[in-house]
Amino acid sequence: MTDETNDEAPPVQLWTRDGFMGAHSVVTRSTYAPDYVSVQGPHAPRRAVLDRLTPDDWDDAQALPTIVATSRLGVRLLVSGRRKPMPYVVRNVEADEIHFIQSGTVRFETDVGSLTAEEGDFVCIPKAIAYRYQPTGEAMRSVIVESPSALKLTPPAPTGMINVARDVTYAKVGPDIPAGGPTKLVLKCADGENTVFTMPHDPLSLGVQLSESVPVWKINLCKIQVLTYLPEGGPPSQFLSSGTGDVLMFNLSSRTSGRPPIHINADFDEVICYVRGPGAWGGCSDPGTLTWVPKGVIHHGPSEDVPETYQAWLLETRATLRWTPKAIAASQLMETGEYGPHPSAGK
Ligand SMILES: [Fe+2]
Known part of the structure; x- marks a missing residue:
């Protein structure tokens, strides 16, 4: 998959069933689809830095x-x-x-x-x-x-x-x-x-x-190797799964690849834990940053090709997650381009 943010081509938008494994559709759009102005309700992307969430x-x-x-x-x-x-x-x-x-x-x-x-x-x-x-x-x-x-x-x-x-x-x-x-x-x-x-x-x-x-x-x-389809990257592969396929886990550490496409994951919520650098992964640079994109929410995600390297893992689940009040209080709304705080966070 190529970087859809280059200036020559309009941004591509991918819709997929069954995570990385199912039917898909690709269209182009005239605008950057992950942008949103504001959101209300529980099915909204969030990020939390573990050090700020006291268990x-x-x-x-x-x-x-x-x-x-x-x-x-x-x-x-x-x-x-x-x-x-x-x-x-x-x-x-x-x-x-x-x-x-x-x-x-x-x-x-x-x-x-x-x-x-x-x-x-x-x-x-x-x-x-x-x-x-x-x-x-x-x-x-x-x-x-x-x-x-x-x-x-x-x-x-x-x-x-x-x-x-x-x-x-x-x-x-x-x-x-x-x-x-x-x-x-x-x-x-x-x-x-x-x-x-x-x-x-x-x-x-x-x-x-x-x-x-x-x-x-x-x-x-760090003992779980990352998979990539050279030179463009492609989807990662899971190292762990549940018997029903409701839970999949991936090593999502830095790798040689293009940036992921702008996409809608129809069936899985995505939780990524940015574990540590030295390199930043887009808007995530605090060790122990949890990011969550609920299923059906359009997102892009940072480039994984970070020469300074970083470690991260991904949980994909068919479950529709709902954050608890305590976790919501210790987290922020997230923009789904680079996974930083959304501009409206804290307003
Ligand atoms: Fe995704």
């Missing part, structure tokens, strides 16, 4: 992560920023979870073993696996994606995009977690109606691992 668990160790967005399909987006260990164990009984570690080092203890996640790691905790986590240093920040449909690494080929043997790390049983005393176990549901059991012992105190397969794993964003 509830930052000051209150008892708190759960803060919900950024919910949906009728049960797909949710949350943020966490702990300075102290979780004093309880949580088991999500309705969704798989991907925890992306934006900053800090985080120790996860789970029903199937423990692992330590670093900045840039995606950690997968499937439905009904109990866990707790804690920063090993002063603090951590993470973005959590919840998917009711099971999530799996699904790169385009068994090798190439991901070196599974080298770069996917699984949880391991041990070192010993003592049986301990009474422990709170929170069963987490998508409707926010959580149920709290008091268990006589620490439910994460394990013995040995007997099965070969381990469902909790991690991989770092």
Whole structure:
């Protein structure tokens, strides 16, 4: 796909079904389609810098992560920023979870073993696996994606995009977690109606691992290779998806390509997390910037061909996301050209 902003040709507008994979239509327009004057209502593009969104668990160790967005399909987006260990164990009984570690080092203890996640790691905790986590240093920040449909690494080929043997790390049983005393176990549901059991012992105190397969794993964003069709770029390819195809995740870090076309994504909301530079990605230069373009909203998006390089990932979901009042208060309306604040933001 070529850069439609050059002076010789009128801007092209692309409409697609099924994300990058379905039917499409291309027309030209005499004007720059992403421009809008103002907007009212919930289905409007937004951006949030994580450092300006203080999660509830930052000051209150008892708190759960803060919900950024919910949906009728049960797909949710949350943020966490702990300075102290979780004093309880949580088991999500309705969704798989991907925890992306934006900053800090985080120790996860789970029903199937423990692992330590670093900045840039995606950690997968499937439905009904109990866990707790804690920063090993002063603090951590993470973005959590919840998917009711099971999530799996699904790169385009068994090798190439991901070196599974080298770069996917699984949880391991041990070192010993003592049986301990009474422990709170929170069963987490998508409707926010959580149920709290008091268990006589620490439910994460394990013995040995007997099965070969381990469902909790991690991989770092920088170990997921980007795909591009030289010389023009073309769509990225997902590295992870849900069984129903409602959730897809991509490495959207800098790559050799033309700028994306101006387009309307008929079926997927797009959430992009600009993780860090050194290069800026259009209007995004603050590490940990979340951008959201709801389905059916025309957008362009910054060029991904940034020589200084940057890291970013994309969540595409068929769920129609709705940001929570707290997240709306900590975010801004976004223009959909370069993904900066919309000129009306703050007015
Ligand atoms: Fe898009």
